[in-house]
Amino acid sequence: MEIKLTLNGKAVTAHIEADTLLLDFVRARGCLSVKRGCETENCGLCTVLLDGKPILSCATLAARAAGHHVQTLEGLQEEAADFVGFIADQGAEQCGFCNPGFVMNTIALLRENPDPTDDEIRAYLAGNLCRCSGYEGQLRGIRAYLDSKKEG
Amino acid sequence: MLTIREYVRAKSLEEAYALAQKRNNVVLGGMGWLNLQKRNVGTAIDLCDLGLDAIEETETDYRVGAMVSLRAFEQHQGLQTLSQGAIAESLKGIVGVQFRNSATVGGSVYARFGFSDVTTILMALEAKVELYKAGVLTMEEFAALPRTQRDILVRIIIPKVRRSICYLSQRNTKTDIPVLTCAVVHREGETFAVVGACPRPAAIYPDGGVLAEGITEETARAFGGKVAAEAVFGSNSRSGADYRRKVAAVLVRRAALALKEQEG
Numbered sequence: 001m002e003i004k005l006t007l008n009g010k011a012v013t014a015h016i017e018a019d020t021l022l023l024d025f026v027r028a029r030g031c032l033s034v035k036r037g038c039e040t041e042n043c044g045l046c047t048v049l050l051d052g053k054p055i056l057s058c059a060t061l062a063a064r065a066a067g068h069h070v071q072t073l074e075g076l077q078e079e080a081a082d083f084v085g086f087i088a089d090q091g092a093e094q095c096g097f098c099n100p101g102f103v104m105n106t107i108a109l110l111r112e113n114p115d116p117t118d119d120e121i122r123a124y125l126a127g128n129l130c131r132c133s134g135y136e137g138q139l140r141g142i143r144a145y146l147d148s149k150k151e152g
Numbered sequence: 153m154l155t156i157r158e159y160v161r162a163k164s165l166e167e168a169y170a171l172a173q174k175r176n177n178v179v180l181g182g183m184g185w186l187n188l189q190k191r192n193v194g195t196a197i198d199l200c201d202l203g204l205d206a207i208e209e210t211e212t213d214y215r216v217g218a219m220v221s222l223r224a225f226e227q228h229q230g231l232q233t234l235s236q237g238a239i240a241e242s243l244k245g246i247v248g249v250q251f252r253n254s255a256t257v258g259g260s261v262y263a264r265f266g267f268s269d270v271t272t273i274l275m276a277l278e279a280k281v282e283l284y285k286a287g288v289l290t291m292e293e294f295a296a297l298p299r300t301q302r303d304i305l306v307r308i309i310i311p312k313v314r315r316s317i318c319y320l321s322q323r324n325t326k327t328d329i330p331v332l333t334c335a336v337v338h339r340e341g342e343t344f345a346v347v348g349a350c351p352r353p354a355a356i357y358p359d360g361g362v363l364a365e366g367i368t369e370e371t372a373r374a375f376g377g378k379v380a381a382e383a384v385f386g387s388n389s390r391s392g393a394d395y396r397r398k399v400a401a402v403l404v405r406r407a408a409l410a411l412k413e414q415e416g
Binding site: 040123 | 156157182187198200247249251253326
């Protein structure tokens with residue numbers, strides 16, 4: 001079947017199988033920040049934005065994304081650059097595998113709630129698993145970024 | 153592994169219904185559970201173009217379209233006011249925001265899972281299910297329908313009756329499938345507990361006069377014991393039936409006491 005969608009701002013037309021997952025679709029188009037992790041919709045590694053909302057691409061048919069806007073970290077470098085340094089400064093990204101998913105969901109969080117409390121950050125990022133850290137590094141990094149914004 | 157031969161965006165409920173009658177065709181919800189199955193699907197039927205992704209408010213109820221995401225359901229201001237935050241409380245433990253942006257209210261209800269947070273809170277709110285052919289049914293009537301009856305869930309109807317509700321669940325780890333779900337609600341002068349646990353769908357238990365003299369530590373404990381004794385529990389990899397029974401007694405007691413607190 002043929003689908004048309006927008007991937008990172010560019011119009012894409014493609015022939016796909018009915019059961020092609022959005023995860024495989026975007027990776028085949030060079031968006032390798034989107035990782036195949038648990039494949040049971042638990043880890044958040046495959047997070048992409050569909051019409052601005054974070055979803056799990058491992059459980060979404062590419063056919064369902066037809067007519068919509070899909071964004072991966074490859075298309076959000078500038079927005080991510082604002083805060084990823086703060087996360088790195090905390091040593092939060094150890095092996096780094098979960099990082100793109102964390103960054104994608106943090107972008108969604110900050111768009112929805114620009115001044116979240118620590119509990120709101122924890123709740124929003126609960127669907128992103130990290131097996132290296134205890135999540136404190138990521139939390140400290142996001143907090144440091146938010147504090148730096150307030151200080152101007 | 154899941155395979156799908158054909159994908160169709162239904163243009164009408166009639167088309168979706170006709171396609172759904174074939175055994176190896178399936179109506180897509182959020183795909184959370186379908187994606188975990190080893191299954192060869194003939195046609196995947198998508199309801200995404202049928203305008204079922206809206207929550208409408210009438211004078212008497214809220215009408216939640218089958219394709220409304222769990223995230224939209226948890227964030228709806230009117231529903232949060234109506235349930236005094238219990239809807240958001242019931243959904244916050246379901247995996248993560250990304251999962252809840254895809255998972256649909258219709259898919260969660262149609263699956264009739266015994267552990268469903270969504271079914272438990274909807275039963276406490278006395279919600280009804282509107283099916284394309286079978287019409288409007290109570291959640292209990294819907295749960296009793298044979299699974300061979302392949303209808304299309306159109307919307308959930310939640311009456312606009314403000315009630316005190318307390319929702320609690322027990323999970324082995326945060327964001328996991330619950331071992332047990334529990335809602336305690338006051339309605340029409342009586343207190344009810346809704347308890348959901350595998351393998352049976354959630355069921356509702358009236359206090360039966362146990363709380364007639366008010367909610368105290370003792371009467372709440374008695375209510376918990378009564379519900380735990382009446383409910384049917386099963387065992388699976390997450391928990392044994394005996395553990396679920398003990399947890400049910402505790403959660404019902406805690407929820408009843410919290411309800412009293414809520415009502416001042």
